[in-house]
Structure formats: structure tokens, C-alpha cells
Amino acid sequence: MKLRNQYKIRRSPKRSVFAITAAGAAAAALSIAGLGFHTANAQAPRLMAPPVSADGTLSFADLVERVSPAVVSILVEREVETPRIPDGLEQFFNFRFGDPGERTPDNFDDGVRRMEAQGSGFFIDNDGHIVTNNHVVADADEVRVRLSNGDEVSAEVIGLDPLTDLAVLKVEPPRNQSFVEFADDVNLRVGDFVLAVGNPYGLNGTVTSGIVSAIGGQNRENQYLDFIQIDAPINRGNSGGPTFDLKGRVVGVNTAIYSPTGGSVGIGFAIPARVAKDTVAQLIANGSVTRGWLGIQLQEVTTEIAAAIGLKESGGVLVADVIDNTPAQRAGLMDGDVILGVAGEDVETSNELSRRVASFPPGEKISLKIHRDGKVRNLDVTLGQRDDDQTASAEDVPSNDDDSLAADLGLRVSELNDAMRQQFRVPDNVDGVMVTGVRPGSPAQEAGLQPGVVILQVDGEDVASGNDLRSKIQNAKRSDKDAVLLRMQFGANRQFGALSLDTE
Incomplete structure (x- = not known):
């Protein structure tokens, strides 16, 4: 396998509830016309009606026969570091590689072993480009593709994009290799039927069906994606496989499941085609994505x-x-x-x-x-x-405090000193007043204040001291304002918050 570009990949920690165990991210390039399925040199047929058999019953069989030849299995090998087990203790730790006592360069050598993994992918053109997940092929030493007829071919990684969890591979395609296209004009609705095709647990060509359960769920890892939630069962090995609508168009790429066990519980996520169209095009053209x-x-x-x-x-x-x-x-x-x-x-x-x-x-x-x-x-x-290269717990404020900030707004502040700057890592060039106490359920807590926050401004005016803060809030009340806009800093981050002055 050849890597066209070198990438520095950060692995996200495993989550117990949101497991990146099944599937891919976002869907891909090329124009959409018609069925979404082609053989090389073929014209795009017109869109089809929902699949109905001769006797009038609903059946996906014809659709599956058309699209499944474009879906492939991705076979990955990578070296991973393993704990060094002292001689003679492998059985005690139930930690063994290969045959008992065998340590060959291929499976165990100085704390490194070769790991095999599988995912899914699909052809998107007749040039041999295949879309899959970044997390399927990232850091791989070797990538092979198993075609729908069982043949295996070596693959080149064209590009990776961790933000969308997309990757593009390239192989020398067989003659008349089928491919599918991505929909950029689809108007998915909750309740629409979808099919997922992939390689769960190494079971090649597995098809599952379901509906669109929700649209627009926020990605848990970054801000560039919105998931399509589906209830078509997807599991380990479905990563990078396509989600089809009933017209045979790829509307998403299976990327993740919500699961307390690691297996499918009927809550899966796919990245919509519109998000990934430009991403895949950039990966094919440049091997990387710039935003x-x-x-x-x-x-x-x-x-x-x-x-x-x-x-x-x-x-x-x-x-x-x-x-x-x-x-x-x-x-x-x-x-x-x-x-x-x-x-x-x-x-x-x-x-x-x-x-x-x-x-x-x-x-x-x-x-x-x-x-x-x-x-x-x-x-x-x-x-x-973009160049890619302490939390404090809230403290209650006594309700009988005669300080108006504490009594009315649930807020206690103090002048900044060297000890506070060191404790909360406040830079020397930051001036304001330090929040030292917040009463639970108070307007101060609702505004996002907590111990360790530095209040910098009120309604755009700098705050120099606790008395200054009190004065500005009292002036705002006399002006019949319902709230004041606070500018605050916590650690290295600055943000605004609205402090309600309605204490009734």
C-alpha cells in the first residue's frame, strides 16, 4: 500500500455510550442523476419507484442486486504496541498471540504485534475510487479490498480527513466494475426507508433495512457534521458502508452507533451526502482537505x-x-x-x-x-x-449575605491577586474581578458564572473592582434593564453571558 500523503492522526478516546464501532462519515462527490448505480460506460437510468414485486408486495431484492456489487470489504493490517508479558506468564494473563509459545516477527516482536481489522466501502466511479471511513484505514500499514466476487486487490490511500471521518482509496478496478453515486438533491424525511450494506463482523454483503429515525443530530466529535439517525442495524465492520434510499442513491455513510454494549441496539448514524460531497472531491483532487x-x-x-x-x-x-x-x-x-x-x-x-x-x-x-x-x-x-498543529466547583453563597450581589444575584466576587491568578491560571494581562462563589439556581449560575471566572466587562465597559461591578449593575437596574451583558474569561477562553437582573 502506498500513502500519497502523510497525516498525523489523533485517536479519540473510546466512549462507553457512543461507540465508533460501525461505519463511516459523510457521503461523496460526483453528480447525481438517476438510479445512482452504474457499470462502466453505462448511462444513468431514470429514478425508480419504490421497489414492489410482481404480486404487489414490498421487496428490496431488485434494489440490492443492483447496488451490492459496488460495495466492498476493507481489510486492514497495522502494527500496534502491546504490553510486554514476561516469559512463562502468557497463560496466567490469558494473553497469547499465535500458537502457544510462538513469537514470530509477524505477530509478536518486542512488544509490537500486527492487528487485522475490517470495514466496508464502496466504489463511486469507474476510475477505482472507493469511499470508506478514516477510522478504518488510519495508520494502516497495508490496505486490501475484497470485491463482491471474492477477489482481493491492493489499495492505495488517496486521502484522509479525520474531521469528517472520511477516507478515499484507489484500486485498479476490474472491467465493468459497478459503482454508485451520492445524492445531493435528496430530501430525506423521518420515516423514509433506507438500506445499509456492508461487512459486519466479516459477513460480506450483509444488507439491513430500516427507516430514518431522526435528522440533524449533532456530531459528538466536531462541528462539521450532522448525522442522519437510522434504525437499520449496523455493527462492527459496517464502518464506511453506504446507506441507500429506495432509488438506489447513496444518501449517507454509516459511521457510528449508540450502544451500551458495543452491538447494535437500533440507533445508528450516517453522514449525509451533502456534507461529504466537497470533502471527497478535495481528497481525490488534493489528497487532503482545506477549510x-x-x-x-x-x-x-x-x-x-x-x-x-x-x-x-x-x-x-x-x-x-x-x-x-x-x-x-x-x-x-x-x-x-x-x-x-x-x-x-x-x-x-x-x-x-x-x-x-x-x-x-x-x-x-x-x-x-x-x-x-x-x-x-x-x-x-x-x-x-487553520493551523492544525482546572475546573473549580461551585460554592454556595449564604442567602443572608448583606452584599447586594450575593443577596440578589447569587454572586460573590473578589479583587484579583497573585494567589488567585496562580490558582486559576489567569494571565497577567487579564484585568477584572474574580468570581469566588455562586449560589445554585441563582441568576449568576444561569449566566454561566462559576468560581474561577473573571468578569472583564459589563455592557461593554471594563470592570476594575467589585465596587465597580456593583455600581454598573445598579445603574443598569435604574435604567430598567432586564439583563446586562457580561464578558468573562475562564482559563484561556473568553465568552459572554447575560446576567438577569429580574430577581422577583
Whole structure:
């Protein structure tokens, strides 16, 4: 196997509930027309009606016969480090490789052994490109592909993208090798039938059916994906296999299951084709993926924050912090701005904004629609490219405290000193007041305050001391404000929070 590019892969720790044990991430390139299944040099047939047999009963058999030849098994070998077991103790630890007492260079040598793994994949064109999961082939020493007829061929890894868990392989395809295409115009609805085809537990060509259970669940690992939830059973080895609609189009790639046991419990996840289309195209063209980057920390706009900054309703994304020397700073984006739209399309959430920005290549100039100082304006920014290279527990505040902050808002603060800076790792250039106590269920807790947080500003004005903070809050109350906008810092992160002044 040849690796066209070298990648530094970080493995996510295993989760007991959300197991990356079955399947892939996002779906892929190429135009969609018709059935989604082709042989080389064949024309795309028209879309088909849902599969119905001659006697009128529902059957997937014809559909499976058309699409399953494009689905393959991915066979992977990689070297993994193993604990060194002292001679004679293998049986005691029930930890043995190969035949009893045998330690060959292929299976055990100086604490390293070869591990075999299997996944699924599928042809997407007649050039021999195969889509599978990044987690299936990452760090592999050898990758082979078992075709639907049982033949095995060596595969080259064209590119990997850990953020979408996508990988593209390439083989020398047999003559007239079947392939499938990805839908970019599909309008999936909850309740639609889907089929999953793959290689669970090494059982080649296994087909399971189910429905779309939910759409739009957030990815647990990053901000670039939204899952399609399906109840078609998927298990270990389904990773990278396709999810088909009843027209034979690939609408997703099976990527993960929700399981307390590691086996299917009917809750599986697939990445929609629209997310992966550009990703796969970039992997094929460049061997890697580049994404546009602003350089800001994001925060949702809650109803309370909207009231504090004068927005008529919640929505958009609050800029919690603009990072120095980034495209956002160079374009004039400011802390406290609310981004309402990107390149002419409205955005409602941080995930939506991140995906929208990431869909543009570095160097592209885009327009941001922002809210600042009660006005809506447009700001042009040239996107850059990201360089990939203590929690304190809340303390109760006595309810009989005569401090108005504690009594009304559930908040106790103190001047910053060297001991606090060291304990909570507050940089020397950060000025404000330190939160030392928060009463559970209080407005302070609802605003996101906790011991160790430094309050930097109130309604855009710097806070120099506890008395200064109290004064600014009292002035806001006299102005009949329902909430004030706090700028705060915890560790290295800055964000905003709306502190409600309604204590009734």
C-alpha cells in the first residue's frame, strides 16, 4: 500500500455510550442523476419507484442486486504496541498471540504485534475510487479490498480527513466494475426507508433495512457534521458502508452507533451526502482537505443575551472572542458582534456557522452580516486556514449575605491577586474581578458564572473592582434593564453571558 500523503492522526478516546464501532462519515462527490448505480460506460437510468414485486408486495431484492456489487470489504493490517508479558506468564494473563509459545516477527516482536481489522466501502466511479471511513484505514500499514466476487486487490490511500471521518482509496478496478453515486438533491424525511450494506463482523454483503429515525443530530466529535439517525442495524465492520434510499442513491455513510454494549441496539448514524460531497472531491483532487477559518470563539445567542444587547429575538452567533492575528481581526470583527449571516445565508447556531465558513476555501472573500451597537451591517473578510498543529466547583453563597450581589444575584466576587491568578491560571494581562462563589439556581449560575471566572466587562465597559461591578449593575437596574451583558474569561477562553437582573 502506498500513502500519497502523510497525516498525523489523533485517536479519540473510546466512549462507553457512543461507540465508533460501525461505519463511516459523510457521503461523496460526483453528480447525481438517476438510479445512482452504474457499470462502466453505462448511462444513468431514470429514478425508480419504490421497489414492489410482481404480486404487489414490498421487496428490496431488485434494489440490492443492483447496488451490492459496488460495495466492498476493507481489510486492514497495522502494527500496534502491546504490553510486554514476561516469559512463562502468557497463560496466567490469558494473553497469547499465535500458537502457544510462538513469537514470530509477524505477530509478536518486542512488544509490537500486527492487528487485522475490517470495514466496508464502496466504489463511486469507474476510475477505482472507493469511499470508506478514516477510522478504518488510519495508520494502516497495508490496505486490501475484497470485491463482491471474492477477489482481493491492493489499495492505495488517496486521502484522509479525520474531521469528517472520511477516507478515499484507489484500486485498479476490474472491467465493468459497478459503482454508485451520492445524492445531493435528496430530501430525506423521518420515516423514509433506507438500506445499509456492508461487512459486519466479516459477513460480506450483509444488507439491513430500516427507516430514518431522526435528522440533524449533532456530531459528538466536531462541528462539521450532522448525522442522519437510522434504525437499520449496523455493527462492527459496517464502518464506511453506504446507506441507500429506495432509488438506489447513496444518501449517507454509516459511521457510528449508540450502544451500551458495543452491538447494535437500533440507533445508528450516517453522514449525509451533502456534507461529504466537497470533502471527497478535495481528497481525490488534493489528497487532503482545506477549510476556511475566521479565528473566533463562538457562543449561542440566548433569549437573555438577545435582550441584553438589544436584539429583538434570539438567533445568530455571538462572537465571544476574536483571536489575535486572524482573518476575523484583520477584517474588523469585534468581541460582542452577532453574526447573523454568511455569504447571503442566515445562520442560527455555532455549528451552522462553522460548517458554512468551512465550506469555503482559504483565501476566499466572503461577506458577514453582523449586528453591532443596535445596527445591522455587512463586513467582508478573507478567510484563512487553520493551523492544525482546572475546573473549580461551585460554592454556595449564604442567602443572608448583606452584599447586594450575593443577596440578589447569587454572586460573590473578589479583587484579583497573585494567589488567585496562580490558582486559576489567569494571565497577567487579564484585568477584572474574580468570581469566588455562586449560589445554585441563582441568576449568576444561569449566566454561566462559576468560581474561577473573571468578569472583564459589563455592557461593554471594563470592570476594575467589585465596587465597580456593583455600581454598573445598579445603574443598569435604574435604567430598567432586564439583563446586562457580561464578558468573562475562564482559563484561556473568553465568552459572554447575560446576567438577569429580574430577581422577583
